[in-house]
Amino acid sequence: MKTITLTVNGRPEKLTLSPHRTLLDVLREDLGLTGAKRGCEAGECGACTVILNGRPVNSCLVLAVELDGADVLTVEGLGGPEGLDPLQQSFVDNFALQCGYCTPGMILMGKALLAKNPRPSEDEVKEFISGNLCRCTGYENIVKAIMAVAAGGERHG
Amino acid sequence: MFEYHEPRSLAEVTSLLAAHGEAAKVLAGGTDLLVQIRKGRHQPRHLLNIKTVPGLDQVNFAEDCVEIGAAVTLHDGEKFLSAYPEYAVLCRAMHSVASCQIRNRATLAGNVCNASPAADTVPALVVLGANVKIHGTHGDRLVPVDRFLTGPGRTVLLTGEVVSAIVLPRMNGGGGRGVFLRKARRPSLDLATANVAVYAAGESCRIALGAVGPTVIRVREAERLLARQGLTAATAAEAARLARSAAKPITDVRGSDEYRLDLVSALTEQALLTLAMEVRA
């Protein structure tokens, strides 16, 4: 067992962990943050995507014990009392979800992309989210939702 | 269940490896290792997180070489090297590996150490003449990437040894250019059915093939032909034919041996023609 402290969605957390547990396990089971989903546990579907130290990662492929001092953002950390994050709102407005299982991962990928590239092309959006599988939407509305925020509201779907 | 270690030096890594032998595994990015552990293919008793060794996450530009530390992620490697057009072939190959999320964790050294026949970075490293820097109890040794790999999942690493860096030769003003191409079942991230890297500097040209043999394949006969006769449409086609006969593919769920041979010739020819245009430009 190892004790680590890390920041999750802006809040410090101190956890004592068995080394085999992944960040996904700990988020879902110890912190009750179930927005990151278990889809394949092999890094192929992206449903478990979270932002670790500013970068999107598959939380199923990160050992939690490695994360002493790390900063983690999950979908639960977006938005706030004043309402949804603009990208969350854009997913609502653009019908960019159906079953919703891939949605937290998709939204976090959108956040990560726009943070480093505020005006991506449609192809760049597609390439960036190509590690996130969606079986329902055909991706068109997801790309549209990210582009709508990228364009700062100048473009509407 | 394994014990988790955070070594603070390469010496500590090697002594742990020497002490635990086969029961120890090095954890770099973990994107492959953790999947293998989950599937029961590896059951290490000790996991050594080398990301805690100071300096291994650095890219060091020296006079005659560039050392990419064993903890440098594919994403960071690509970012560091993107300013150097002579390394574009490797950047392209690194970008081809899996997804953005994976590249944020997976390391270049890890991609090599896995010794997967389909590893995208390997042909690119081979045409660049890269070496693997190995640290052991008796010090460091350098091994060319193609000699480092001995078969699927097999390398020359001895018990107690760890890869500390991938070392690229410095191409100071050499003007070398390379091209990396791959084909998979699906355009978006997928393991390569076949991949090809080509590299030209001055009169010399190198060609390496991936996913069509137990390890990476250098097409030396084609390289000699191009050195003799120069790179033209005709020699590119002939080189592609030679590449095809050098390849030793198998049939698996990703493609038949026959199809892989077809891909080798198509990709090699296309890569050489693209290279010819780049060299001219």
Next chain:
Amino acid sequence: MAEHRVLGKSVLRQDAVDKVTGAALFVDDIQFGPTLLHAKILRSPHPHARIISIDTAEAAKVPGVKAIVTGRDCRHYIGLYLADRTVYASDKVRFVGEPVAGVAADSIEAANAAVKLIKVAYEPLPGVFDPVSGARGREGLVHETPAAGDLWWQGLSCIKTKSPGALLHENLGEYQCAPFIHPVPGTNISNHFKLRKGDIDRGFAAADVIVENVYTLPHIQHSQIEPHSAVAHVDRAGKVTLWASSQSPNAVRKLIATAFELPMNKIRVITPYVGGGFGGKAGVTCEALVVPLAMRLPGYHVKLTLTREEVFQATFVRQGLVARLKTGADKTGRLVAMEAELFWDGGAYTEYGVNITRSGGYCSSGPYEIPNIKTDSYCVYTNHPVGGPMRGFGMPEIHWGIEQQMDIIAEKLGLDPLAFRRMNALREGSLGAFGGPMEGATLADTIDAVAAKCGWGAPVPPASAPHKVRGRGMACMYKAPSMPPNAQSSAILKLNEDGTVHVLTTAMEIGQGSLTALAQIAAEELGVAVDKVVVTLPDTDYTPYEWQTVASRISYSAGNAVLAAARDAKAQLLAVAAQVLAIPAAELVIEDGQVFPPANPARRLAVSDIAMGYLLPEGAIGGPVIGRGSFIPAGITGLDKDTGQGDKPAAFWTYGTQVADIEVDTRTGEITVLKVTAAYEVGKVINPAMCKGQVQGGIVQGLGSALYEHLVLAEGKPLNSDFVDYKIPAATDTPEMDIILLETSPQADGPFGVKGIAEPTMVPTAPAIANAVYNAVGVRITDLPLSAEKVLAALKKKQARES
């Protein structure tokens, strides 16, 4: 029809905020605290074997293990249409991955360790891996018409097997089944659907062109991103509660009641959000496995969440199909005869799959009028994963061949494939394959709409590179909801004190948008704002009966129930308002939550004022308003066992057409789908954005099945049961999509005219792409998927032939 206020508008999804914030809970997200136990399943490594013995003694000693169950503990046969399976294998295993034993433990690690220690002695049996074993080794014939007498497809050695070990279900004749399913005892045929329309010999005699080919489809998997999950709890009084990622809460309850001899009022099935279904979470898949474990452990919650590998191996897959199609047309281009032999690779258990065989059979003409038809559709047991419903329920499979036949005949006759299809399209009153008249047959409308939109007939633009070739292909489709003739729906609509509304149904939100669509129907009818209506997720103790959320029937069937419930509630509100306002109910309307006479809108009452009744000086009237709605489709008839003929086997047909524009790389064989233009006639669109979303998703799923998807089975063992090697489309693999929704023929008994749309969306995509490949490079591929490798091999063969 009057202008609608809510219906036909792209109102935002009711579940969207839940889903973008992480608030939406799926089964695996629910926290159960310290009573949670983890289940793991020991699965068969053999495709076919007799179980000699099972020894769980060592496994039971693992610290943390709480209970172990095997087939000994649940011997009842269950199944949706044919009761042919037990919850755990009892005497035999019939596919790789079949559950043999289950362990519940206080950690996943302990459960896994125990599973490894269970010792099972098997006696391997010969396996059946091909629904038409005679086809093996004769691939050379696939593209040619078999010579007369070379009836290889009749070499059904796996069906009428001589080896007793190769008979999968010795007691098939004793299994209970629905009256419209026809097993053939003593064989591996669990359903033989026969259709005989007109005179097949005279039909072919009148044909000027006859085309005969064999089309094949591999097994594919739904690949919902949420793996199946179930949690069972049995309280100390014996009440069973099951949380399940299921499309079919009532079917789960019924099948579990049968399996464990429980009354239905002692089983409660709760289905929170489901992360994708597509048929793979219909009926019962893994939900029953945790029940016997929980029964041994009162007070605990026993959870089983499948790994991705288990999802691929041990939940439903789409059945494989070998289809021999022989089609005849006269020289004017009229289709005159069609003969179909369909061999469905049903897998080890066909409790659900038998009905796919039936649907594929009675729709075997495709959306065309053909006077003479002979169809034999066989559901064949094999030692493959269990075939079951998947988006399209037989239609993507049969249209794969039918729509290529259409192009081939059109070419032979020198006709434009679009005009040829249009000429033969089923129209109002045409006699369908089953002999009855078609109602609302709007295929031609969708053909015209697509043709106009994509510029059919315009020259194909040049390819993007010299070694690439562009092509264009089309395909049409029709589909009916495949369900028992009496598949029911019901709804309860209750008003709250503030005039907000709860609609209770057991229709399942699986992403298709049923919560929102049903809310729109309720709001439209009741006259309240749509954001005042909340449709709840199923909980079988409280929400009323729904057959299943399958067959693209929820907007139609549950929609009818909700509409009836809203009407019922509205009548109650109007009755109270009439008394309060002293205006006859017939003169009152409800709009935006206000009841008033249109002649004098100032005299009004808020719905909230009367939702709980009303207190008049002389005393209270009315009472809490609860609307009740039930629906059962009327007039659906059976089909004759020997001829498959009847009046109306299904509630309605949805028609659609797609055109695919593609590019083929002649050096690698790679197909790039550039654009898909699609038109569907859906009667009435409830929510255009969501309806379009169904089409987008279906096209991309169709594209996946066309280009990549194939569960590779070697002697029954899946070789690619993960997303590393089973590829579904990602964002970069998607085409441009141009989608048209038509409302030319509102469904007479659909709520506001609604027909189903979800499944039809993926049906024509694969054959449209195959036809486009032929158009581009002149090779015809009849075996899915259209992998780059297959295309290149065909191109090389063609070059060799031509040189």
